[in-house]
Amino acid sequence: MSEPLLRVRDLQVEFRLSGGTLRAVDSASFEVGRGETLGLVGESGSGKTVALRAVVGLLPRTARITAGTVEIDGTDVTAAGEDRRRALRGTTVAMIFQEPMTALNPVMRVGDQIAEEPMVRLGQTRRNARTTALELMRLVGIPDPRRRADAYPHELSGGLRQRVMIAIALSGNPKLLLCDEPTTALDVTIQDQILKLLQRLQHELGLALVFVSHDLAVIAQTCQRLAVMYAGQVVETGAVADVFREPRHPYTLGLLRSVPDFDVVRAQLAAIGGAPPDLAAPPHGCRFHPRCPFVQNDCLDGGIPLFDVGPGRAARCLHHDEAAADARREPVIANA
Amino acid sequence: MPESLLELDGLHVHYELRGNLGRRVRRQEAEVLRAVDGVDLRIAKGETLGLVGESGCGKSTLGRAIVGLCDPTAGSVRYLGETLTARRERARRRRIQMVFQDPYSSLNPRMSVRQTLAELLRAHRMVPKQAVEARCRELLELVGLGPRALDAHPRQFSGGQRQRIAIARALALEPELLIADEPVSALDVSVQATVLNLLEDLREKLGLTMLLIAHNMAVVRHVADRVAVMYLGRIVEEAPTDELFTNPRHPYTQGLLRAVPRLVPGRVSETAGVVGDPPSPIHLPTGCRFHPRCPIAQEPLCSTEDPALAKGPIAGHSAACHFAWTERPAAHVPEVIEETS
Numbered sequence: 001m002s003e004p005l006l007r008v009r010d011l012q013v014e015f016r017l018s019g020g021t022l023r024a025v026d027s028a029s030f031e032v033g034r035g036e037t038l039g040l041v042g043e044s045g046s047g048k049t050v051a052l053r054a055v056v057g058l059l060p061r062t063a064r065i066t067a068g069t070v071e072i073d074g075t076d077v078t079a080a081g082e083d084r085r086r087a088l089r090g091t092t093v094a095m096i097f098q099e100p101m102t103a104l105n106p107v108m109r110v111g112d113q114i115a116e117e118p119m120v121r122l123g124q125t126r127r128n129a130r131t132t133a134l135e136l137m138r139l140v141g142i143p144d145p146r147r148r149a150d151a152y153p154h155e156l157s158g159g160l161r162q163r164v165m166i167a168i169a170l171s172g173n174p175k176l177l178l179c180d181e182p183t184t185a186l187d188v189t190i191q192d193q194i195l196k197l198l199q200r201l202q203h204e205l206g207l208a209l210v211f212v213s214h215d216l217a218v219i220a221q222t223c224q225r226l227a228v229m230y231a232g233q234v235v236e237t238g239a240v241a242d243v244f245r246e247p248r249h250p251y252t253l254g255l256l257r258s259v260p261d262f263d264v265v266r267a268q269l270a271a272i273g274g275a276p277p278d279l280a281a282p283p284h285g286c287r288f289h290p291r292c293p294f295v296q297n298d299c300l301d302g303g304i305p306l307f308d309v310g311p312g313r314a315a316r317c318l319h320h321d322e323a324a325a326d327a328r329r330e331p332v333i334a335n336a
Numbered sequence: 337m338p339e340s341l342l343e344l345d346g347l348h349v350h351y352e353l354r355g356n357l358g359r360r361v362r363r364q365e366a367e368v369l370r371a372v373d374g375v376d377l378r379i380a381k382g383e384t385l386g387l388v389g390e391s392g393c394g395k396s397t398l399g400r401a402i403v404g405l406c407d408p409t410a411g412s413v414r415y416l417g418e419t420l421t422a423r424r425e426r427a428r429r430r431r432i433q434m435v436f437q438d439p440y441s442s443l444n445p446r447m448s449v450r451q452t453l454a455e456l457l458r459a460h461r462m463v464p465k466q467a468v469e470a471r472c473r474e475l476l477e478l479v480g481l482g483p484r485a486l487d488a489h490p491r492q493f494s495g496g497q498r499q500r501i502a503i504a505r506a507l508a509l510e511p512e513l514l515i516a517d518e519p520v521s522a523l524d525v526s527v528q529a530t531v532l533n534l535l536e537d538l539r540e541k542l543g544l545t546m547l548l549i550a551h552n553m554a555v556v557r558h559v560a561d562r563v564a565v566m567y568l569g570r571i572v573e574e575a576p577t578d579e580l581f582t583n584p585r586h587p588y589t590q591g592l593l594r595a596v597p598r599l600v601p602g603r604v605s606e607t608a609g610v611v612g613d614p615p616s617p618i619h620l621p622t623g624c625r626f627h628p629r630c631p632i633a634q635e636p637l638c639s640t641e642d643p644a645l646a647k648g649p650i651a652g653h654s655a656a657c658h659f660a661w662t663e664r665p666a667a668h669v670p671e672v673i674e675e676t677s
């Protein structure tokens with residue numbers, strides 16, 4: 001692989017709280033090559049959204065990057081000034097959000113919202129920017145763009161709003177598109193349409209995508225590689241097909257076993273007991289140990305590093321062979 | 337087929353929209369939102385019926401009409417032969433209970449778990465006064481929570497635990513029919529499985545009949561015995577679960593199933609399962625409601641004639657499509673979206 005477009009190394013993000021600090025992301029590392037799709041999987045509170053926001057420089061005011069580097073196209077944005085970061089945002093990296101209604105400006109016509117970037121950043125005239133906006137709307141499959149350009153966000157359906165948001169994200173010709181649960185708020189039929197649209201755009205424009213989701217099936221359909229996050233840490237990375245066939249972290253294994261599979265009906269879903277830990281006081285040693293079925297004494301002491309567990313794969317588990325053996329005994333998904 | 341517990345006949349729930357007074361003055365027709373628009377449905381004793389469809393198709397309203405949270409505009413809800421209206425005596429209300437989607441808003445934040453459960457047990461005289469405390473503990477045990485939870489308030493629990501409390505509250509009245517409206521969609525993935533397993537256990541243990549309203553097809557396939565697919569206020573297909581998933585006959589069901597993302601990596605088709613957005617339930621399409629999005633719609637038949645739910649050769653399988661049980665016309669791309677590029 002050539003130089004990756006995005007390289008996140010040992011990223012650490014902390015929130016200042018009244019009672020101390022909370023480490024929402026703890027030494028997370030991942031990479032995305034040009035034109036590649038990386039899935040970032042985890043439950044709410046696992047730090048996946050915070051990690052994504054740190055990349056694009058949209059952290060809430062109480063949060064700070066306290067360690068690690070984020071390199072976009074060779075530039076370390078954590079060291080760069082705000083001007084440089086702003087220049088990258090939109091033209092190199094763009095982001096789409098879960099809830100288009102709150103991300104769009106409710107009192108501005110959607111056509112003008114899409115034309116804003118070409119006008120302000122790319123210096124196009126008002127008329128040219130309008131033409132660009134209509135082209136972008138056509139590109140993202142909005143029917144009758146001329147009429148829709150004059151609509152306000154509330155007049156559009158959820159699916160169309162998400163398409164508008166994608167058009168805005170694409171308006172600066174980014175190379176990397178960060179997608180934060182872009183389809184979670186949508187119906188399954190509309191989700192399907194948006195996922196196919198993103199796939200088509202990726203092929204046509206050679207985009208790299210980072211796709212954050214809690215839905216493993218969505219990740220399976222959209223991503224080549226994935227990073228699984230748990231309690232602020234990346235606990236497993238690798239190619240989607242490899243990880244799904246033979247997960248090497250017990251959390252990944254548990255997650256795959258707990259979701260109902262559309263194709264194969266299991267007698268009972270294997271639930272993961274307990275609940276994700278409180279990040280203000282994470283468990284000692286491995287953060288998953290209180291819920292882990294393979295837990296042993298050595299899991300409780302010291303921080304667990306990411307172990308190399310095969311070509312392009314890593315897992316943060318001392319006993320990763322056990323999860324893999326369990327998956328070999330009973331495959332997690334049929335025909336994978 | 338075993339005896340039906342619940343029978344819906346020609347059920348309609350319509351909502352008049354605001355601004356209708358002005359329209360009436362101007363002698364215009366009043367605008368009506370047809371949330372449920374002619375549903376016939378049977379639920380047999382002991383079965384779990386899954387009800388699926390896009391948001392806005394009326395599935396939640398249907399559930400609410402069954403429990404009595406809204407009044408049907410026309411048609412009837414019959415429970416063991418008796419017609420039920422929204423106003424019910426306590427004894428009848430008890431038999432059908434509901435679990436809502438969002439356990440953060442469906443529990444009273446100012447009442448402890450004990451207060452929530454005890455109030456119900458007393459009001460409905462479910463157990464003698466001195467046995468209320470013991471019954472509260474028993475209910476919590478049933479949903480897998482310890483007696484320590486009794487004195488806690490909803491905010492002290494996680495989403496999954498709250499949903500367990502909501503289930504305990506529904507079970508306090510020993511209902512025969514439990515309506516679960518998206519019971520796991522507000523929960524984290526790793527917690528969803530525990531709540532689904534709990535519902536299955538309870539169903540076996542207590543012999544519950546269940547109506548599971550959900551948009552997640554994998555969940556429905558896992559839990560339901562039979563599935564009904566709803567589109568714009570109507571049931572468009574109904575079949576035993578395996579049959580529906582392996583041999584869907586309505587183009588909408590077929591599209592819906594194609595739209596579900598699969599766990600097997602990299603098995604994607606290029607075209608979307610169903611194109612376009614669902615039409616507004618205020619201005620319904622003429623003829624078959626699905627025809628503007630349908631890949632096999634035929635003019636003028638489909639835009640003029642409304643197909644009825646028709647039985648097929650397989651027992652219990654019916655579909656509301658002109659071509660459900662005949663040779664189907666070739667698929668085309670519906671015009672609702674102008675193809676790009």
